[in-house]
Amino acid sequence: MPKLFEPLALRGVTLKNRIVVSPMCQYSAVDGFANDWHLVHLGSRAVGGAGLIIQEATAVSPEGRITPEDLGIWQDEHIPMLQRINAFITAQGSVPGVQLAHAGRKASTFSPWTGDGAVPTDQGGWLPVGPGDDAFAPTYPTPQALDAAGIEKVIADFRAAAQRSLTAGFQVIELHAAHGYLLHEFLSPLSNQRTDEYGGPFENRVRLLLEVVAVTREVWPEELPLLVRLSVTDWTEGGWNADESTQLAAILKTRGVDLIDCSTGGNVPTAPIPVGPGYQVQFAERIREEVGILTGAVGLITTPAEAEAILANGQADVVLLAREFLREPYFPLFAAQDLGVEVQWPAQYERAKPRAVAAAGSR
Template sequence: MTSALFTPITLRTTTFRNRLWVPAMCQYSAENYDGMPGPWHLVHLGSFARGGAGAIVTEATAVVPEGRISPQDLGLWNDAQRDAFRPIIDFVHTQGAKIGVQLAHAGRKASTPRTWEPQNGTLSEDEHGWPIVGPSAIAFDGYDTPRALSTDEVDGVVEAFVRGAVRSQQAGFDFVELHAAHGYLMHQFLSPLSNERTDRFGGSLENRARIVLDAVRGIRAATGPDFPILVRFSGTDWVEGGWDEHETATVAAWAVEAGADLFDISSGGIAASAVIPVGPGYQVPLAASVRSDADVPTGAVGLILTPQQAEEIVESGQSDVVFVGREFLRDPHFALRAAFELGDDLDYYPQQYHRAPFHAAPVAL
């Protein structure tokens, strides 16, 4: 049999072998503060490809140095970083998976410690930090107040996203994902809770969405008609008066017209006070709502923990793909195990592991 989860999906001219994808998960492991991927990233990302994932998205990768979440984040603002990604991409491709880069700018949530380090707000320059920026001079709780970007500087950020996408295509990535979620810069523009601008990037929904739409249009023009563009949205701020799933659906429909192809629907991140009903599959209804209301392809993410749960999400039409994070961290071969549990006989099980198949008794030595 072939389950819905292991049915291929095509975006533009790129076909993905299945619909079980690995989302961006920050590793904070560019230890020289230079945005360069290294051996950790090769093993980390490569293990998911070996383990049967259909697609893998790199962690948030900054388009400018001041766009990093932490000083140890990856970057794609220069050609040396582009070239350092190539061995990782090449290995992923040898395993039959696709790989994309999540292009990001953290805005007012930049220049922070790694998540396992003491959380003391915005880092100082002595701590390898830098001054932060945002759409408006409104601080995230516990962080420094950002400097509001000028209109010309916002245009410059859009250009940086386009340059990052061009470098990603040159490096061999199969697609890009724009990070417009989790309270980072693009989301800060989208949400009225963090955007009080009065220029063409503030006020109306169309203006607040302009940075995302301009970036999509620019990337589509620069990379051509065949390069898939994903956008990660927070489907809701979980705060009254904030960004919600109806605005997400509206902007997603506009983004398709601008050249985007699929929307990865997460939630939250704009307000520390948000009360989020975390539980298995808690964000899946947001992906389903956006998919239905905007008639666009979506990906569901958020505590998707079992093969059966992932299969039901895709088979029932709640989303077109599922992004599974924690289970892939616990078991990089989660996709191979899922196929076994769902009764799929894959032809991309690593030959080097033939003595330990999921689908048969152990082979005698």
């Protein structure tokens, strides 16, 4: 059995394979509400056989959205449609997960196909918040530095969102501490110039994330897994780096976190990132080896052979695919064919299933 199709137990949840749909913003919500687009988008990947499907960055507050079109989970009214989506995902044998997020200083921006930079308040924009008042880039809005009350609100918003996630039927939560959004902004000395207990040395910069983890675990059942996505490095001198990520991962392991989703970048607009196939796998491998915690590898993983090699070589425990899942919603079904694995197809599609599984590569 290829590693890619071995089940993985995460606390009381078992993934049927190690293929994970990475959270991908769809910029298709109104006032944070999921709709039929999200049902079909996420449901198609469940029909396609993914083990875990992580819903896009889902804002814990209105001001935590990246764009006005982001999904949200800051009010109970968001729950019913999410329940419908998650029920469908579960019925296909996949596990529904959600990425809880706060965009911080990268909030109140246009969705990719509607504009660039800050959304004016008269067009639905708002004042974002961050560790300080430095904008991410010249075209981005200038944030308001969070005071003590603002930080307490952020923590409370994550706690409430975790509680709603449980009611909505999610079985996995991933906390988004990557890509230059709020929790990452506090981690990195490039974006965190505070002089209080949330800024300065490592133990202060990680404080907010650890407090969010703690309140999430207060309401998230013991039998359900908690993931954290980190940008392991800022790819910039003087920024957040792999040494600090490894140190943080060791702490997170003791605080009830089950897997580190290892991404990179997003906090420095001009960072020299060496993008290429598998360019981030090294970080998942290092944290897995040095900390002894499960890790996920993500970033330009596009073929079953690449995904299988990462797992077979012990570099990660799951692989997360994003753009490849946009191109091919049924990637797991074809990956099974390519790797010579017999998997169950949906009954409605059974008549189209290739019969010569051993003839790898023929679709």
